[in-house]
Amino acid sequence: MIITYEDIIIKTLTRVLAPFLQLYALYVIAHGHYSPGGGFQGGVILAASFILMVISFGLDTARRRLSEKADIIFLCLGLLIYSGTGALCLALGGNFLDYSQLVKVFPVTVAKARALGILFVETGVGFGVMAVMTSLVYDISTGGLPPERE
C-alpha cells in the first residue's frame, strides 16, 4: 500500500531523526525504574522509529532494515527475557518475579538486585512491544499477506 514518494525534506528529516529516536527509546527503557517511562513506552518509541521509516521510505526499505523474521526473533527474545527472569526467581526459591532472590546469582545487595531485576524485565518488555508494534504496521500495510503474495 505505501508507495515510495520522492520528498527530500521528509527523507532527510527521517534520516536525521531516526537514530536520536532510537537512542531516546533506549534511555526511556534504561531509566524506567527511576523516572516516567519504562519498557512499554520505550518499546513504542523504538517501534515509532521503524514506523517513521515505513511511512517515509516505503515498506521495502524498512523491511530490509528489520525483516519480519528478525521481528519474530525480537518478539520471542523479549518474551524469553521477561519470563526467564520470572522463572529464574521461581527456580531460586521465591515467587514469580520475586527479584530479591537474584542475590543468590549476582553478587549485589538486595536493593540492587531488585533494581537489576526490574531492568531485565523492562528490557524484555521493550523488545516485545517494539516487535509487536512494528509487525502490526507491517501486517496492516500489506493486508496480512506474506511478501510474495501482496
Next chain:
Amino acid sequence: MILPLDLILLLFVVITGIAALQIKDLLGATIILGSFSFFMCLIYTEMGAVDVAFTEACVGAGVGTVLFIAAVHKTKRRSKD
C-alpha cells in the same frame, strides 16, 4: 492542579471527541482523534500522572494514528452513515 486550565482542556477534549464522531471524512476523523489523544495527554500531565500521559502520547497520538491512517488507506475514505 489548576482548575480553569483543567476546564479548558476538558472542553477541548469534548469538542474533539464529538467532532471525531460526527465528521464524514475518515482521514480527518483520524487526525482529530489524534488531537483528542493529545489533549487527554495534557490533562493527565496536568493532573500529575506523567507515566500515563507518556503512554497516551506514544500510543494514542503516535502509533494509533498511523495504524488508523493505514486502515483508512486500505478501506474507503468516506463513511456511509
